[in-house]
Amino acid sequence: MEGRPPDDIALAERARLGDERAFEELVRTYQGIAFRTAYLLTGSSADAEEAVQTGFVKAWSGLRRFRPGAPFKPWLLRIVANEAHNRRRSARRRAELELRAAAAHPSGDAAPSPEGAALGREHRAELLAAVNRLDDRDRDVLTCRYFLELSEEETASVLGVRRGTVKSRTARALARLREAVTSD
Amino acid sequence: MTELELALVALGQDVEVPAAPDLTPAVLARIEPRPMPRPRRRWAVVVAFAALATLTATLAIPEARSALLRILHIGAERIELVDELPEVTLQHDLEFVLGERVTLEEARRRAGFALRELDEPSDRVYLGDKGTVWFLYGTPERVRLLVAQTPRLRLASDLILKKLVGPQTRIEPVAVDGSPGFFLDGEPHLVLLLDESGQVVEESARLARNVLVWESGGVTYRLEGDFDKEEALRLARSLG
Secondary structure, three states: OOOOHHHHHHHHHHHHOOOHHHHHHHHHHHHHHHHHHHHHHHOOHHHHHHHHHHHHHHHHHHHHHOOOOOOHHHHHHHHHHHHHHHHHHHOOOOOOOOOOEOOOOOOOOOOOOHHHHHHHHHOHHHHHHHHHHOOHHHHHHHHHHHHOOOOHHHHHHHHOOOHHHHHHHHHHHHHHHHHHHHHO | OOHHHHHHHHHHHHEOOOOOOOOHHHHHHHOOOOOOOOHHHHHHHHHHHHHHHHHHHOOOOOOOOOHHHOEEEEOOEEEEEOOOOOOOOOOOOHHHHHOEEEOHHHHHHHHOOOOOOOOOOOOEEEEOHHHOEEEEEEOOOOEEEEEEEEEHHHHHOOEEEEEEEOOOOEEEEEEEOOEEEEEEEOOOEEEEEEEOOOOEOHHHOEEEOEEEEEEEOOEEEEEEEOOOHHHHHHHHHOOO
């Protein structure tokens, strides 16, 4: 999947057998992406922090169920995403993410990337508002695929669905988003 | 990638996410040391449970919540009678508990034993821990019926499925086509997945409704839903 598997496989196996130091290393390695995932799903820093902490604690307990040799990141992110969803549900639709786009790139920065140029054409603020208006299911799959840049397989694992479902949900979500943007 | 997809990737890079705090100390403070696996002991436990199952299957349960009958065992299930259900973090994402979602064909191929199915096709099929195959009727949010089948051979795994049953849940011994089983109803009970050290694998904790559990031919069967005993037995007997 990604660049870390050999290390991760060994660390996860040691952690599975009860090695806390190995687990600590996994926490250090993945807390960043775990936090970003939880934040994008909840829109709340405090909820994201709690989701990540609880997610790691559950991962430690659940490592017994972890299949040796399996990729650790999507397995962990699924637990964290699940925690984030629980918090989002309990907050009763505070899930309406209030993501704010970062300030525009100051002048003098390197030339915009092709993606940046594309974004310029699509009007970033408008696109973000449209993403925010999508329902949870659409937004979650887009968050995983494009904001977190997870593969289809990783997204399937994180969302607990089949890869084919990720494909179809992504296509539907993109269609809805396109419609929302063009009709604005 | 389409232009819209490129735009989303760029947007993702620009979405303002607070800096991730270092949560390592907080996480490490919350985890409990876990003993290393001891395979030999695991077998001993399995043998002990099997012996207990033989004993309990021959006894009438009703009012008996005596020390002798506080733990029942049938197939891959351990049922423990407690005075009060413990407080655990319940897992509300049923799909997460059930395992990997698969097609029926995939389940048949990977189960390793002959699946028994109701005439009505299930809405979803999952392959879970210990090789349990789950047939879900309805949706994960609104489950009408769950049918689980766990091969006994997988008892050698390091996980134990435990039901914690409070005083308000009735347990009645039943026979399904001559095979011993139990019907649980009255109050929901906790279903936990334990590792061999007895620690709850927390994300598996959930509340179960009325349940019929029995073992036949080396496979433990569970039906779970809002049915009474007669309906549960009828469903059980109609499993093809």
